[in-house]
Amino acid sequence: MGGVTTPRLADIAAQASVSEATVSRVLNGKAGVAGSTRQRVLAALDVLGYERPVRLRRRSAGLVGLVIPELTNPIFPAFAQVIEQTLAGHGYTPVLCTEMPGGATEDELVEQLEERGVTGIVFLSGQHADTTADPTRYAELSARGVPFVLINGYSEHIRAPFVSPDDRAAARMAVRHLVALGHERIGLAVGPARYVPARRKAEGFVAALGAELGRSAEEAGDLVRHTLFTVEGGQVAAGALLDRGCTGIVCGSDLMALGAIREARRRGLQVPWDVSVVGFDDSPLIAFTDPPLTTVRQPVQAMATAAVGALLEEIEGNPVPPTEFVFQPDLVVRGSTAQPRQSN
Secondary structure, eight states, X not given: OOXXXXXXXXXXXXXXTSOHHHHHHHHTTOSOOOHHHHHHHHHHHHHTTOOOOGGGSOOOOEEEEEEESOXXXXXXXXXXXXXXXHHHHTTEEEEXXXXXXXXXXXXXXXXXXXXXXXXXXXXXXXGGGXXXXXXXXXXXXXXXXXXXXXXXXXXXXXXXXXXXXOHHHHHHHHHHHHHHHTOOOEEEEESOTTBHHHHHHHHHHHHHHHHHXXXXXXXXXXXXXXXXXXXXXXXXXXXXXXXTTOSEEEESSHHHHHHHHHHHHHTTOOTTTTOEEEEEEOOTTGGGSSSOOEEEEOOHHHHHHHHHHHHHHHHTTOOOOSSEEEEOOEEEOOTTOOOOGGGO
């Protein structure tokens, strides 16, 4: 046992569903093989654990940085996976940089990426989403000739391509769903007001309560609780909203929704019969919670692919308009929402 075994043509041919002769032509770099067939053979090599011949190893087109806030919220790894796969598919090597409490800041991570000679950077839910942060850092980055694209968060003071979900529409979808079930007292648990996504969700929520239930902006605003985009933040916000008599709670993230469910149960309430909870993101595994979470799905695949596409255009010298590309979310109804008990 030991050492790298020599690839067996029969094994590779069977895995790729091609002839041994075709495998031989690919491995020896011969012409006369369709591109798609060649890719199947190379994929078979990878699946079977064989190393590709040196001549067939693709040289990296360059490094691309991906700066994300943290990895504990499952929506960030979901974005990272799609972004990294898409970059790799275009020949680029992704470099994942994570901001952690007490660790490197976004500015420090960018400095490290520039030292490594990255050809571009993708920012996900970074300082660009914080309305209190200084946007000149991005102008300076652009002046240094580093292309970049920004996901989840918009600022008119930054000239770059932005990719966002329609947060206002997400809140409207959630409110309409709860109203259709018979809820009349609905609250919003969302992150800090200084963040663009939280602010937009609050705006959509207030507008929806006005349109669906005739609530004034002041009345609706009283049913918004800004805390943290965490399980603990959701629990704190839900406590305040339950004290206000809410039977339906819209949350700014799936983690906050799990916190809201935790608080409801702490009080001896049943979800969804005593209180309905709606999340946001549709993070991986969220369908397997107890109860399965009704949530507004963030279109991760489409957003991540669009962000990488915009960045590659910038890298290749084809400027993309410095505008925001907005993607529509979808409501995914599961077991955490139902008619309020008094309406059954």
